[in-house]
Amino acid sequence: SIDAKRLWSDLMETARIGGTAKGGIRRLTLGEEDRRVRDWFRAECESLGCSVHVDEVGNMFAIRPGRNNALPPIAMGSHLDTQPTGGKFDGVLGVLAGLECLRTLHAADYETHAPVMLVNWTNEEGSRFAPAMLGSGVHAGVFDRTYADTRKDGEGVSFAEAIEAISYRGEVGIGSTPIGAMFELHIEQGPILEAEGDTIGVVTGVQGMRWYDVEITGRESHAGSTPMAMRRDALPAAAALVLAVQAAARACPGAVATVGTIAVHPGSRNVIPGAASLSVDLRHPDAGALDGTEAAIEQALAAICAEHGVTGTLTRIWDSPPVPFDPGCIASVRDAAGSLGYRMRDIVSGAGHDAAYIARIAPTAMIFVPCAGGLSHNEAEDASFEDCGAGAQVLLQAVLDYDRR
Amino acid sequence: SIDAKRLWSDLMETARIGGTAKGGIRRLTLGEEDRRVRDWFRAECESLGCSVHVDEVGNMFAIRPGRNNALPPIAMGSHLDTQPTGGKFDGVLGVLAGLECLRTLHAADYETHAPVMLVNWTNEEGSRFAPAMLGSGVHAGVFDRTYADTRKDGEGVSFAEAIEAISYRGEVGIGSTPIGAMFELHIEQGPILEAEGDTIGVVTGVQGMRWYDVEITGRESHAGSTPMAMRRDALPAAAALVLAVQAAARACPGAVATVGTIAVHPGSRNVIPGAASLSVDLRHPDAGALDGTEAAIEQALAAICAEHGVTGTLTRIWDSPPVPFDPGCIASVRDAAGSLGYRMRDIVSGAGHDAAYIARIAPTAMIFVPCAGGLSHNEAEDASFEDCGAGAQVLLQAVLDYDRR
Ligand SMILES: NC(=O)NCCC(=O)O
Ligand SMILES: NC(=O)NCCC(=O)O
Numbered sequence: 145s146i147d148a149k150r151l152w153s154d155l156m157e158t159a160r161i162g163g164t165a166k167g168g169i170r171r172l173t174l175g176e177e178d179r180r181v182r183d184w185f186r187a188e189c190e191s192l193g194c195s196v197h198v199d200e201v202g203n204m205f206a207i208r209p210g211r212n213n214a215l216p217p218i219a220m221g222s223h224l225d226t227q228p229t230g231g232k233f234d235g236v237l238g239v240l241a242g243l244e245c246l247r248t249l250h251a252a253d254y255e256t257h258a259p260v261m262l263v264n265w266t267n268e269e270g271s272r273f274a275p276a277m278l279g280s281g282v283h284a285g286v287f288d289r290t291y292a293d294t295r296k297d298g299e300g301v302s303f304a305e306a307i308e309a310i311s312y313r314g315e316v317g318i319g320s321t322p323i324g325a326m327f328e329l330h331i332e333q334g335p336i337l338e339a340e341g342d343t344i345g346v347v348t349g350v351q352g353m354r355w356y357d358v359e360i361t362g363r364e365s366h367a368g369s370t371p372m373a374m375r376r377d378a379l380p381a382a383a384a385l386v387l388a389v390q391a392a393a394r395a396c397p398g399a400v401a402t403v404g405t406i407a408v409h410p411g412s413r414n415v416i417p418g419a420a421s422l423s424v425d426l427r428h429p430d431a432g433a434l435d436g437t438e439a440a441i442e443q444a445l446a447a448i449c450a451e452h453g454v455t456g457t458l459t460r461i462w463d464s465p466p467v468p469f470d471p472g473c474i475a476s477v478r479d480a481a482g483s484l485g486y487r488m489r490d491i492v493s494g495a496g497h498d499a500a501y502i503a504r505i506a507p508t509a510m511i512f513v514p515c516a517g518g519l520s521h522n523e524a525e526d527a528s529f530e531d532c533g534a535g536a537q538v539l540l541q542a543v544l545d546y547d548r549r
Numbered sequence: 550s551i552d553a554k555r556l557w558s559d560l561m562e563t564a565r566i567g568g569t570a571k572g573g574i575r576r577l578t579l580g581e582e583d584r585r586v587r588d589w590f591r592a593e594c595e596s597l598g599c600s601v602h603v604d605e606v607g608n609m610f611a612i613r614p615g616r617n618n619a620l621p622p623i624a625m626g627s628h629l630d631t632q633p634t635g636g637k638f639d640g641v642l643g644v645l646a647g648l649e650c651l652r653t654l655h656a657a658d659y660e661t662h663a664p665v666m667l668v669n670w671t672n673e674e675g676s677r678f679a680p681a682m683l684g685s686g687v688h689a690g691v692f693d694r695t696y697a698d699t700r701k702d703g704e705g706v707s708f709a710e711a712i713e714a715i716s717y718r719g720e721v722g723i724g725s726t727p728i729g730a731m732f733e734l735h736i737e738q739g740p741i742l743e744a745e746g747d748t749i750g751v752v753t754g755v756q757g758m759r760w761y762d763v764e765i766t767g768r769e770s771h772a773g774s775t776p777m778a779m780r781r782d783a784l785p786a787a788a789a790l791v792l793a794v795q796a797a798a799r800a801c802p803g804a805v806a807t808v809g810t811i812a813v814h815p816g817s818r819n820v821i822p823g824a825a826s827l828s829v830d831l832r833h834p835d836a837g838a839l840d841g842t843e844a845a846i847e848q849a850l851a852a853i854c855a856e857h858g859v860t861g862t863l864t865r866i867w868d869s870p871p872v873p874f875d876p877g878c879i880a881s882v883r884d885a886a887g888s889l890g891y892r893m894r895d896i897v898s899g900a901g902h903d904a905a906y907i908a909r910i911a912p913t914a915m916i917f918v919p920c921a922g923g924l925s926h927n928e929a930e931d932a933s934f935e936d937c938g939a940g941a942q943v944l945l946q947a948v949l950d951y952d953r954r
Binding site: 227229269270274298332333334335351353355363364365367368369370379380382383384386387393394400402403404405406407408409411412413414415417418423425493494495496518520522523 | 632633634674675676679681703737738739740756758760768769770771772773774775776777779782784785787788789791792795798799804805807808809810811812813814815816817818819820821822823828830832898899900901923924925926927928
């Protein structure tokens with residue numbers, strides 16, 4: 145059985161890499177802090193006798209051989225990158241719990257049937273480089289290497305430049321590392337498990353998510369001498385769209401929608417904005433509901449542009465359809481949690497995860513543990529020592545259960 | 550009489566300092582381009598035999614002696630800084646037309662009664678460092694040097710650091726340069742003169758203007774797993790305020806209001822914004838109307854915060870009250886325009902100008918010329934060769950008329 149204290153100490157030690165004054169982590173993908181945590185991860189895995197391979201987009205695969213190494217490895221893992229004001233558990237828990245499983249197998253000299261593999265996926269957050277789950281998406285064949293390389297951050301730095309800068313462009317070919325199955329442990333990032341007093345969420349799938357870029361173009365002019373009636377102000381139009389996005393989500397039960405970024409040009413107190421750029425994040429477990437809400441937002445944008453005398457475009461830059469996980473993997477999670485006596489429930493993930501892309505190429509499932517107040521993507525994100533340990537234990541049992549079948 | 554071609558060639562030559570691809574100028578106050586245009590200005594004035602003095606906030610005074618140098622100088626001038634995406638005429642016209650007047654007096658060996666002075670005021674735009682009209686405000690005693698020095702730009706660089714960086718901290722004491730009267734030529738920056746076919750605006754005053762900072766605080770959380778009902782999203786609240794600011798201005802005849810900047814924190818596509826910052830620019834010729842509109846915006850903010858479950862503050866960071874210009878100076882402008890046969894009308898300035906602060910310490914007036922489509926604070930800002938020449942001619946006549954009285 146896993147050592148919850150050792151897991152917790154790994155969580156707290158790595159939280160210092162990019163640690164913030166408010167107790168969170170700022171470890172943007174492919175930045176200097178990401179390099180440091182990657183170096184640490186590699187060293188720890190190698191000290192357990194695993195061989196660590198890095199692919200062309202920086203995904204890191206640590207392989208522990210089994211009895212039959214012709215079998216594709218059973219994978220665990222998640223991501224070590226964070227949001228700009230991220231917490232200590234989002235992604236990190238899944239990787240470090242996997243590491244704790246490897247440590248446990250190593251200490252017990254346990255030999256699995258198939259090899260066991262721990263993966264750190266590149267750019268899961270999608271905050272520095274859109275879209276999210278980029279590394280796992282490339283591995284699953286959803287995106288190609290050129291697409292990944294040409295993503296740009298807010299400063300115009302490309303993914304290719306960033307990965308070269310931290311020397312994490314590996315030699316392993318895209319998608320060439322086989323995966324027999326994948327189990328990802330993650331904090332829920334929402335309020336359900338905590339509210340219902342459950343320790344384990346048996347994740348049956350991931351809701352669909354779409355990202356959009358909105359550009360609104362008006363006309364820059366003087367804030368003092370341009371009469372209200374002569375303005376073509378891009379910002380009130382953008383503001384009306386922000387409210388329309390909220391309204392569209394509220395009108396569709398189960399939908400959530402967020403405008404997370406907004407910028408106006410030229411951004412001067414006494415200049416009427418001539419342009420505004422926004423992002424939209426829209427999610428729902430059902431693709432049809434996404435279509436309907438997307439259409440409602442498009443219609444709202446057209447009406448707003450006409451009313452405000454501006455022009456606008458809505459471009460869908462990412463579409464991750466709803467994902468059902470594999471019944472066999474789900475059963476392994478449910479059996480593991482049951483045999484350990486944890487209170488559990490089935491749950492659909494509101495957040496995207498690497499497992500959602502890996503599910504396209506291998507049987508996959510996820511394990512959720514509660515986080516305080518359902519809060520995530522916030523430096524105050526918190527999960528209990530007990531729940532982290534419980535999650536890691538379920539992860540190990542599920543992997544061993546799957547390996548036995 | 551002035552040489553309109555020489556004036557136009559100065560306008561086009563200096564427009565290259567910070568010139569943009571779209572035909573405008575980006576010459577942020579106290580930046581490298583500002584240093585270059587200041588060096589040019591000093592050299593041109595000195596070549597006409599003027600002595601050039603720089604005060605502690607970088608205001609530049611070029612003095613041409615008169616018969617009686619015990620008299621305070623009659624000032625012309627405006628500013629050479631621009632908006633981030635500014636035009637070729639805003640401010641620059643008033644300085645270069647003053648230079649053309651000095652050239653004309655020099656060529657004609659004309660001796661005025663009082664000295665004549667040309668001023669380049671620091672940081673009129675207020676875009677890099679808020680508030681606007683900072684250099685003239687310091688000269689007029691509205692702000693002290695410490696206040697100016699501690700203003701910060703968007704990158705956190707202080708006014709003090711910026712002025713030292715371009716070596717334009719002069720030795721002349723704040724406010725120690727006397728001004729007998731001031732005449733400022735400027736493009737209208739609004740649509741009235743063009744619409745009515747007038748060449749000259751006799752500016753009788755400047756409307757009141759107030760700037761505010763708004764901070765809205767909600768709670769960062771995950772865009773995918775936080776139900777709509779559990780959100781404390783700062784951006785929809787900010788968006789509602791943008792629309793409320795517009796509505797408040799529309800509800801008060803003669804008012805204009807603009808949100809020119811907006812930023813959200815942390816600014817990530819899949820994070821519900823935990824904070825939003827906005828600027829508000831509010832103007833009206835009547836102080837009572839400003840009070841009423843300000844109160845309406847404050848009430849709207851309180852209601853919006855309650856509705857969105859966020860907190861918000863509105864801080865007035867600048868208040869420039871309505872300014873009536875001096876009847877004597879206005880008469881000099883009107884007489885000059887009349888004797889030259891230009892179509893003219895009285896006009897109240899919608900934009901703020903250095904003359905608005907200098908009016909507190911000396912008799913002051915302004916001359917407007919039309920600009921194409923009333924467009925300003927835009928790279929496409931334009932004014933005709935004829936109108937620029939007419940404005941410079943009226944400026945010279947008004948100064949000489951005032952000197953004779
Ligand atoms: N788990 C997580 O926060 N992933 C980032 C992608 C998303 O926005 O859902
Ligand atoms: N003239 C001018 O554009 N001044 C800048 C200050 C203002 O916003 O009015």
